[in-house]
Amino acid sequence: MARKQRPENGAVVDDAAADVSIGDVAARADVSVATVSRVLNGHANVRPATRERVLAAIAASGYRVNELARNLRTAESRLLLTMVPDFGNPFYAEIVRGIDSVARQHDYFTLLCDTGADPGRERNYFDLLRRRRADGAICLDPATAQRAFAEESGALPWISCCEFDPEIGVPYVGIDNRRAAGDAVRHLIARGRRRVALINSDTTYLYARQREQGYLDALVEAGIAPNARLQAEVGGLEYDAGARAACALMQSSEPPDAIFAVSDTLAIGVIAGLRACGKRVPDDVAIVGFDDISLAAQIDPPLTTVAQPMRELGETAARLLLTRLANAGKAVPGVLLPHRLVVRRSA
Amino acid sequence: MARKQRPENGAVVDDAAADVSIGDVAARADVSVATVSRVLNGHANVRPATRERVLAAIAASGYRVNELARNLRTAESRLLLTMVPDFGNPFYAEIVRGIDSVARQHDYFTLLCDTGADPGRERNYFDLLRRRRADGAICLDPATAQRAFAEESGALPWISCCEFDPEIGVPYVGIDNRRAAGDAVRHLIARGRRRVALINSDTTYLYARQREQGYLDALVEAGIAPNARLQAEVGGLEYDAGARAACALMQSSEPPDAIFAVSDTLAIGVIAGLRACGKRVPDDVAIVGFDDISLAAQIDPPLTTVAQPMRELGETAARLLLTRLANAGKAVPGVLLPHRLVVRRSA
DNA sequence: ATGAAAGCGCTAACAT
């Protein structure tokens, strides 16, 4: 049923847009639906006068294309699925921004799914591709989970971002985690620290294992024997996980004089935890984080950290996916982006 | 063209799901498409034996429903649009989580749009409803922008969340900002502070003006004359906006002995800025923030702040929208949720 | 309990 929009107002549109279809516009402009479709989609073969007539009819009727119908007809949803383990984490937030910005430039929207790194939920989300709810996906979940998908969903159009295993044969974008972690720890050692601890996150993430390798590399390079009691693994990336781990580390008989945390959120928690046990940063313990989220520069002391190009990571992932979508057959390369050590006051 | 899934593997599905339609399943089960549709949608009138046959055909063919087609037919996208000014802000992130969790419970997905509080982009997003891309919307944008929409989109199904103007006649959920800000400032005054500064954000937000009112209320109640030089307005909510504003405030001839910042992100920046100019918190300047994001407890000193029930705010908004969608005609109430002052060490 | 058939609103192939 038609209804007036703002009936008390002069600038009224005479039909409710809700009920106007392309056929109504065609009738009003006295052309066929095909012609209306042509002007809608900017095709060339329409006489200017006709185009004007159609445009006028669209404006007068308040017509809006029904994308539900268009999507069925063109067999695409124009939605990109983005699976993140925790989008409240500022690191992921910035990546998602990058993804979203290029998606939008190409008239796609982003379906953001917080999987909580739970393989069960991840699997359901992947099914969105098969049900045509999304055209492609970008996955930031643990490599272990990705490997499982790759086996059952290898043919589906998706991309790994940040967390990736080149072996599984899915296009990816990320950084060289091992080398980056090595850089962080080398910096600590160069500052004279010898008892360098590692606070790692969940090692179902490949990046966690790679950063551990980098940590070990730097130690060995410097002739320092790795000490298992200086390595902590915490479940997640929450601030207080870092705080607790730091406190625990300081209880030991030979506490560290430096800590490398595999994420800034963890490192920020570490600093809070250290303060709680009365330790000074960097005097007693030097800290290096990872990611360079915007908060890193604001805390006390400002955090030394490995900067990841988060925005570009997201943008690249989206571009990779879009090219994969455009040329279904063609192989898409894996790409590695550069990192950078940002030295502030915590180390 | 059909292709095999994991052709080297035993657990092969014989057709590529991509190409199987409901008709194929019907043929395979030797029933009509109507019957397949019935079992797909859990309708009652199907004989158990028939249902089994259909289920088997679905499993054998790897069929997945094409939601593009279903959506056109049922005339719904099952997508909820969520417009936030900045989803990287942890405050919004938690609200979005709340929205998403109830949306999902009701088989909706969330289309998250970062408007950057830009009215132009907001307007475009609203058009997604008219183009049937989304079934309803939740808007966290400035009240000024919302007022504009209300005029041209009053009939569309949408809800205000956090930021709302009861006058515009759109269902809303939020807190009593004026009273909450008053509580914050009263706390500062009770602690003996007299020169209380306000660091406010963009006053195109109604919440900003309401919190300013609450600030003024508390001052007047205590017999303190408001001082314009103690009130700063910054553009956004970024950490460093707070830092800059705090430094500026301290330059004045009569600097404040307390600062109320209208958001935690601002307050965290304020603390960083104060540290940069050599001021101690809370000794020289006491600080109260607003929101109680998870970071508030981690910084040094831990932040005293007004807690908003972010998760519930989001959940309620989604529920409101869903009921509005379910009963198109019926009016949906506005709801106010309780806030709480969380006293930590910064004030 | 099941099937036949009519569309949902659009795009695009095929006329003209």
Next chain:
DNA sequence: ATGTTAGCGCTTTCAT
């Protein structure tokens, strides 16, 4: 340059 028409894959009357 424009029109006619056949679907896209599904849900849902309406028959039986």
